[in-house]
Amino acid sequence: MDMKKVWFITGCSTGFGRALASHVLSIGQQVVVTARKISDISDLIIGHESDVLALSLDVTKPDEIKNAVHKAIDRFGRIDVLVNNAGIGYFGAVEESEDEAVRKMFEINFFGLANMTKAVLPVMRKQRSGHVINISSVGGLVAFPALGYYNASKFAVDGLSESLAKEVAHLGIHVTIVAPSGFRTDWAGRSAENSKIVIDDYAESAGANKSFIRGYSGNQPGDPKRAAQAIVKAVESKEPPLRLLLGAAALKGATAKLDVLKKDYDAWADTTVWADHPKE
Numbered sequence: 215m216d217m218k219k220v221w222f223i224t225g226c227s228t229g230f231g232r233a234l235a236s237h238v239l240s241i242g243q244q245v246v247v248t249a250r251k252i253s254d255i256s257d258l259i260i261g262h263e264s265d266v267l268a269l270s271l272d273v274t275k276p277d278e279i280k281n282a283v284h285k286a287i288d289r290f291g292r293i294d295v296l297v298n299n300a301g302i303g304y305f306g307a308v309e310e311s312e313d314e315a316v317r318k319m320f321e322i323n324f325f326g327l328a329n330m331t332k333a334v335l336p337v338m339r340k341q342r343s344g345h346v347i348n349i350s351s352v353g354g355l356v357a358f359p360a361l362g363y364y365n366a367s368k369f370a371v372d373g374l375s376e377s378l379a380k381e382v383a384h385l386g387i388h389v390t391i392v393a394p395s396g397f398r399t400d401w402a403g404r405s406a407e408n409s410k411i412v413i414d415d416y417a418e419s420a421g422a423n424k425s426f427i428r429g430y431s432g433n434q435p436g437d438p439k440r441a442a443q444a445i446v447k448a449v450e451s452k453e454p455p456l457r458l459l460l461g462a463a464a465l466k467g468a469t470a471k472l473d474v475l476k477k478d479y480d481a482w483a484d485t486t487v488w489a490d491h492p493k494e
Contacts, residue, residue, distance in 0.1 A: 219449075220290040222246040222283075224273055224330060225300030227254035230349055230394075233438035234297060234445060239265060241446070246286045246293075248300075273300045273326030283333045295449055296334045297347040298327040301367075305427070306409025307420035308362040315407055316363045323367035328374060335382070342386040345449050348375045352395045352464040356471045360420035360427075372457075379456055388454045392445060395463035396427075396436055436461045 221238050225231040227249040235247045235255075239262045248271035249255045259266045267289045271282045286293055301323045304315055331346055338344030353361055354368030372391055379389035408424070441460050448454050459465050479486070 219294035220244045221295045223297040231299040234442040237442035274321045299349045303406030305424045307416040310409040310411040345388045356467045360424040391457045395461035
């Protein structure tokens with residue numbers, strides 16, 4: 215990197231957040247590392263005391279977000295890269311899913327990300343520079359059985375991010391959506407809840423996919439350390455991507471989705487155009 219950047223990363227206790235924080239520190243950058251429990255990230259400070267600010271942060275609490283951003287500016291004077299990584303999963307067919315658990319997931323995956331971004335944008339606007347990295351999922355492009363509401367939260371992240379990118383480009387601010395497939399993080403382990411409701415009719419669809427995903431937790435092909443390096447590469451790029459797919463399965467799934475969309479669009483093109491108001 216040409217200069218020492220200040221990174222602000224949410225959800226650093228495990229997974230992508232921890233791997234990215236460790237990698238960024240290893241290449242001499244300054245990092246605000248956050249997690250709900252400060253004890254989960256205290257080890258990241260060791261050996262990097264002058265370059266790390268560790269903060270307790272629950273992204274569902276606006277006051278904690280405001281306070282964390284204020285402390286980051288007090289310590290480092292700027293924020294160059296915001297990584298919205300904090301998130302959870304939830305497994306259940308749409309009909310099985312429980313409102314309370316779903317709303318909790320949306321508060322973290324979507325509203326927490328949105329509020330965190332809104333808190334940092336004034337800093338980046340003043341700087342006329344910055345990069346917002348939103349950790350989404352290939353599940354923000356392609357939907358899967360048993361993940362309907364998780365998919366919805368990530369589709370929402372993708373939509374918000376695409377709009378934001380168009381709003382801030384002229385201000386020197388970049389936005390990148392990171393869309394991983396299966397990686398060896400804790401997403402499919404303790405970080406994801408199961409619906410307590412099980413309907414037998416969904417055993418062949420949602421039930422089967424839920425069992426498959428749970429069964430390979432910890433053995434996914436994706437490497438979080440390589441993902442961290444890929445994210446840094448995107449930040450360093452002169453033309454950062456709007457969407458960065460990570461993992462062969464992500465590329466395969468996203469490409470297949472393009473084929474499905476094109477098939478429907480082409481097959482129904484006449485009806486699509488016909489729906490416009492007739493020309494005078």
